[in-house]
Amino acid sequence: MSFGDHFGDGVVAAGMQFPYSGAGPGVFTSSPALSLALADAVAGRDGGGGKMVTVVHGGGGGRAKARDASEVENEVSRSGSDHLDVVSRGGAGGDDDDEDAEHGNPCKRKKRYHRHTPQQIQELEAMFKECPHPDEKQRAELSKRLGLEPRQVKFWFQNRRTQMKMQLERHENALLKQENDKLRSENLSVREAMRNPVCGGCGGPAMLGEVSLEEHHLRVENARLKDELSRVCALAAKFLGKSVSLMAPPQMHQPHPVPGSSLELAVGELQVLSPLVPIREVKFLRFSKQLAEGVWAVVDVSADELMRDQGITSASSTANMNCRRLPSGCVLQDSPNGFVKATWVEHTEYDEASVHPLYRPLLRSGLALGAGRWIATLQRQCECLATLMSSIALPEHNSSAIHPEGKRSMLKLARRMMENFCAGVSTSSTREWSKLDGLTGNIGEDVHVMARKSVDEPGMPPGVVLSAATSVWMPVMPERLFNFLRNKGLRAEWDILSNGGPMQEVTSIAKGQQNGNTVCLLKASPTNDNQNNMLILQETCADASGSMVVYAPVDIPAMHLVMSGGDSSCVALLPSGFAILPAGPSIGADHKMGGSLLTVAFQILVNSQPSAKLTVESVETVSNLISCTIKKIKTALHCNV
Numbered sequence: 001m002s003f004g005d006h007f008g009d010g011v012v013a014a015g016m017q018f019p020y021s022g023a024g025p026g027v028f029t030s031s032p033a034l035s036l037a038l039a040d041a042v043a044g045r046d047g048g049g050g051k052m053v054t055v056v057h058g059g060g061g062g063r064a065k066a067r068d069a070s071e072v073e074n075e076v077s078r079s080g081s082d083h084l085d086v087v088s089r090g091g092a093g094g095d096d097d098d099e100d101a102e103h104g105n106p107c108k109r110k111k112r113y114h115r116h117t118p119q120q121i122q123e124l125e126a127m128f129k130e131c132p133h134p135d136e137k138q139r140a141e142l143s144k145r146l147g148l149e150p151r152q153v154k155f156w157f158q159n160r161r162t163q164m165k166m167q168l169e170r171h172e173n174a175l176l177k178q179e180n181d182k183l184r185s186e187n188l189s190v191r192e193a194m195r196n197p198v199c200g201g202c203g204g205p206a207m208l209g210e211v212s213l214e215e216h217h218l219r220v221e222n223a224r225l226k227d228e229l230s231r232v233c234a235l236a237a238k239f240l241g242k243s244v245s246l247m248a249p250p251q252m253h254q255p256h257p258v259p260g261s262s263l264e265l266a267v268g269e270l271q272v273l274s275p276l277v278p279i280r281e282v283k284f285l286r287f288s289k290q291l292a293e294g295v296w297a298v299v300d301v302s303a304d305e306l307m308r309d310q311g312i313t314s315a316s317s318t319a320n321m322n323c324r325r326l327p328s329g330c331v332l333q334d335s336p337n338g339f340v341k342a343t344w345v346e347h348t349e350y351d352e353a354s355v356h357p358l359y360r361p362l363l364r365s366g367l368a369l370g371a372g373r374w375i376a377t378l379q380r381q382c383e384c385l386a387t388l389m390s391s392i393a394l395p396e397h398n399s400s401a402i403h404p405e406g407k408r409s410m411l412k413l414a415r416r417m418m419e420n421f422c423a424g425v426s427t428s429s430t431r432e433w434s435k436l437d438g439l440t441g442n443i444g445e446d447v448h449v450m451a452r453k454s455v456d457e458p459g460m461p462p463g464v465v466l467s468a469a470t471s472v473w474m475p476v477m478p479e480r481l482f483n484f485l486r487n488k489g490l491r492a493e494w495d496i497l498s499n500g501g502p503m504q505e506v507t508s509i510a511k512g513q514q515n516g517n518t519v520c521l522l523k524a525s526p527t528n529d530n531q532n533n534m535l536i537l538q539e540t541c542a543d544a545s546g547s548m549v550v551y552a553p554v555d556i557p558a559m560h561l562v563m564s565g566g567d568s569s570c571v572a573l574l575p576s577g578f579a580i581l582p583a584g585p586s587i588g589a590d591h592k593m594g595g596s597l598l599t600v601a602f603q604i605l606v607n608s609q610p611s612a613k614l615t616v617e618s619v620e621t622v623s624n625l626i627s628c629t630i631k632k633i634k635t636a637l638h639c640n641v
Contacts, residue, residue: 116156120146124153128160232265235303261289265303270323271426272368273548273579274471274599275448276356279426280323280369294334301327323350330374342378344371356446358473358597367582373545380543383512405565407509413568414519414539416459421550421575424450424467425601433467436619446470447623453610461572463608468622469601472630475639478580478596482547484637485578486540488522494632496625497536497553501525506535507563516542521559522551535559537573550577576602598633600626 116124123146131138134157136150143153263285270280284300291297302325326347333341348369352360362368388411402410426448427435433450447470454460474481484490488503501524508520522536537559538551552575562568579601583594602625606618 116148120148124156124160128157132157132161132164261287263287269428270369271422271428272359272363273422273425273546273581274356274359274597275426275469276446276471277359277363277368277426278354279428280350281428282323282325284325291331296332297329298332299327299329300325323348325349330378340382342375344375344378346371346374356471358471362581362583362597367545376544380512380517380541384517387510387512402507402509402563403565406563409562409565409568410521410537411509411511411519413562413571413573414537416568417537417552417573417575418539418548418550420459420573420603421548421577421601424575424603425469425579425599436614446472447626449619449622451614455610458569459571459573461574461605461608463605463610464612464614465574465603466606466614466618466622467601467603468619468626469599470626470630471597471599473583474596474598474634474637476596476637478547478582481596481598481633481637482516482540482542482549482580484633485549485580486516486538490636493636494629497524499524503536511541514542516540516547546579546581548577548579550575552576574603574605598630600629602626602629 123142127134127138127142134142134153139150139153139157142148143150146153265283266286267281267283270282271277283303285303286298286300288296288298304324326349328346328348330342330344333343335341346366346369350363352363355363359368366372424433427433427450433452436449436451447468450467452465452467454462454465456462485494488505491503492498492500503522503524506521506523508518511517511519517540519537519539522538524534524536535554535556536551537554538549540549541547552573554571554573558571562571579599581597581599583597602622604622604625606614606622
């Protein structure tokens with residue numbers, strides 16, 4: 001509602017519109033029956049006494065009354081509730097006035113309008129705060145309690161809502177105006193800076209020259225990366241079912257957008273420790289989320305198919321499209337006794353033609369890369385961490401002289417030895433080994449030979465290193481084969497490093513409750529004084545999915561440094577060893593009755609010069625070492641069939 005300016009002794013008020021009877025919220029009309037107008041102050045001056053005339057129209061009839069200018073000012077300055085009451089009664093009583101006028105009863109036109117009292121306004125405001133849109137029943141109850149007509153209550157709420165809406169719009173307009181002024185100011189500042197560029201280094205005027213070739217390449221690369229980023233966002237949106245934006249700047253120490261969850265794109269390798277089974281390189285999306293208090297879920301799904309659809313698949317991932325990881329993962333649930341209940345589901349699609357027939361039953365059973373293996377590996381790793389972090393250490397043989405820092409350094413060295421051993425079994429695009437095809441000579445097809453050259457590489461001796469690996473079936477149970485290979489007293493039956501005698505254990509660190517999970521330092525029986533400076537670092541591990549025996553010769557001075565807490569990354573390692581897997585169930589009713597699948601791998605330094613060339617004789621020497629070791633193991637276990 002708006003009012004005009006003051007003119008002399010009178011007041012001019014502009015027309016005011018209110019809802020007509022039966023109109024919905026927010027509907028206005030200029031019907032004469034609901035119009036309130038004040039006559040021009042000039043007309044009031046004719047009387048000479050500062051009087052003015054107020055005319056109220058209603059329902060086709062009307063009435064006029066002379067009032068003082070002060071009364072008009074009071075009328076104009078009244079609250080919105082007073083006007084609403086006048087309108088509601090004017091609209092309702094206009095028809096009655098017409099009827100009275102028709103019957104010749106002009107006294108009815110002198111009836112004074114009732115305005116809302118402060119108590120009524122307070123009650124209406126309180127009701128409006130609780131319910132801005134009361135229904136008919138609530139309006140009737142409120143009108144009865146306040147002594148008002150239902151339509152008065154209805155019109156009051158309609159106009160109160162309109163008033164609130166107008167206030168909100170004015171506030172929003174003010175904010176938009178401030179933002180517009182701010183942007184205009186920033187725009188002017190940017191234009192001024194562009195007209196007068198300043199050097200960021202010296203503060204003087206900048207000289208704009210031509211863009212260098214390097215900067216041009218950087219801009220092209222930046223545009224390419226932005227395009228690739230947009231495709232990744234589209235891929236993530238397709239997977240999540242909602243839009244994803246990765247253009248926001250990184251936020252440090254900020255939680256994930258979804259509380260208790262995360263999504264990441266990762267690349268991993270799934271390896272069966274055998275050269276007869278190719279490594280599966282998969283790109284997958286990993287989604288982690290806390291489902292409830294003490295319950296978590298980790299789900300993986302291959303992203304190769306989706307990335308190929310988006311045109312961002314690389315050549316390396318295209319070569320590994322024969323393996324696809326369908327939705328797989330685990331659910332972890334806390335238990336009151338301090339344990340964790342793990343449920344694992346593995347769903348993988350792969351090309352069986354690339355797998356050697358010897359390992360196909362194992363892969364079909366899920367013991368190689370199925371849920372059984374991941375559960376067994378998870379259980380062994382958790383047991384290892386619990387043992388190493390426990391304040392009550394397990395009994396260790398001859399380990400009283402090891403410093404805690406030395407124990408940690410020795411375990412770190414053993415972990416690097418295991419990683420190097422696994423890397424030398426199979427070819428991988430992420431590893432530095434290269435397969436030899438032209439220098440194999442008379443070596444069988446089942447022997448996998450690789451080579452690498454090391455130049456000033458920490459943890460590797462300089463020169464040319466050969467790695468040879470093969471897998472054979474053994475008609476013995478996996479437990480028996482594992483116990484035989486880790487037995488120090490029987491090592492002379494297959495290991496040429498034992499010098500024909502039993503090994504002596506210098507120290508041992510337990511990594512679990514089972515005796516098979518240990519890291520130990522062995523010493524061979526010396527046959528001459530020149531062999532007193534060599535030790536054997538060995539780690540053995542076993543679980544339901546398989547077992548491993550990995551060892552590497554190390555120098556005594558280097559191990560003294562490690563055991564005293566020194567850096568173990570400088571110790572050169574050439575690991576060799578065995579990986580034992582249970583044969584597939586198709587060989588027998590019980591897979592344990594089907595024997596074992598034994599993988600033998602050796603890494604040997606054939607030349608200390610990195611520039612030296614490999615020869616067929618060096619390759620055949622490593623191959624003969626593998627064949628001789630397998631024959632000795634079969635002879636010792638009486639399984640020459």
